[in-house]
């Protein structure tokens with residue numbers, strides 16, 4: 448049987464690496480988002496809303512089913528910020544480094560026991576070959592809880608990975624291999640949920 452082509456609606460290379468190969472077990476061939484796909488304005492109030500917008504836009508543009516990811520970091524001492532603004536916390540085209548520095552600065556007076564935080568990942572899947580799903584994408588969420596360190600640690604991963612320490616494993620996410628991250632991360636959990644959901648949808 449030929450594989451089902453699904454567009455991965457993201458421009459984030461770190462995410463792309465984490466999705467690679469994960470959907471082979473349900474017979475998907477993941478194809479990259481074309482360079483000329485339209486920019487999506489990520490103005491939703493929730494990760495789920497933004498993920499739906501990104502998946503719908505890519506599905507319409509490519510005429511293929513599309514999978515998208517909207518994710519971010521929620522810090523309790525900042526009432527959930529940066530949240531859906533994680534990518535542009537330090538400004539519209541901020542680098543990971545600038546976002547990390549801004550977060551460390553915002554938390555500089557907060558003691559270790561009050562630095563709890565979590566990564567959240569919402570995935571949306573729009574299958575334009577199934578009419579009902581264009582209006583209502585399949586949506587799942589995964590989370591990964593830890594606490595924010597005061598000095599970045601580790602070189603792996605991307606984004607805020609050097610800042611989130613996972614007490615059970617005694618390291619930050621940037622100190623993990625991609626396999627270790629997949630086992631415990633928000634994105635790993637969301638991908639497992641999405642694969643389960645797609646399997647039940649097709650039963």
Ligand SMILES: O=P(O)(O)OP(=O)(O)OP(=O)(O)OC[C@H]1O[C@@H](n2cnc3c(O)ncnc32)[C@H](O)[C@@H]1O
Nearest residue numbers: 457458459516517518519520533534605606607608
């Ligand atoms: O919208 P797309 O094109 O998918 O790419 P993006 O990088 O803009 O992605 P988001 O809008 O979902 O913003 C996510 C932000 O949260 C950060 N982030 C998401 N997942 C992460 C992870 O696994 N580890 C570290 N930081 C992460 C990421 O660096 C961004 O700053």
Ligand SMILES: [Mg+2]
Nearest residue numbers: 458489517534
């Ligand atoms: Mg984005």
